[in-house]
Amino acid sequence: MxxxxxxxxxxxxxxxxxxxxxxxxxxxxxEKPQKPLRFLSTKEFKARLPRQKNEAWIRDVLLEREPILKQWVYGLHGGKGVKVRFDPAAVDWVLEHRSEIDWSG
Known part of the structure; x- marks a missing residue:
């Protein structure tokens, strides 16, 4: 050299x-993938879903049925007072797989 x-x-x-x-x-x-400039609140995430579900359904049903989504969720088990934040990539994944998701319940 x-x-x-x-x-x-x-x-x-x-x-x-x-x-x-x-x-x-x-x-x-x-180049490493960059973190998003802004995370989504549970309310914003809920508004972007193709079907309207309440926040408890998102937390208790959707994230349990589709564990891959947990990689884009921050503060899920953070305790009282910790806000749950979603990476916008989670919305993209849900929209791509909306026909595979069981929306009942």
Whole structure:
């Protein structure tokens, strides 16, 4: 690696740019998915559902029947006074799978 650095030090700016372009695919940094800028309250989540259900149904039935949703829910078992927040991705998942969800109950 140090040999490469010595060669680049003595290279012209054009040669350095060409070397940078050749090395770019090997130095690419993988981007991590970013957290949403804003989480949804239970009321906002409920309003975006394709069928209107009460907040207790969402907490007690939907999240128990579809455990995959729990990865997008924060503060679910936080105790008294902790607000439950939903990642907007949870709404996207529900809308994609609305025909598979059992809405009875």
């Amino acid at each position: 140090s040999v490469l650095l010595e060669i680049l030090k003595s290279a012209t700016p054009v040669e350095r740019q060409e070397a940078a372009e050749m090395l770019k695919p090997y130095l690419a940094v993988e």
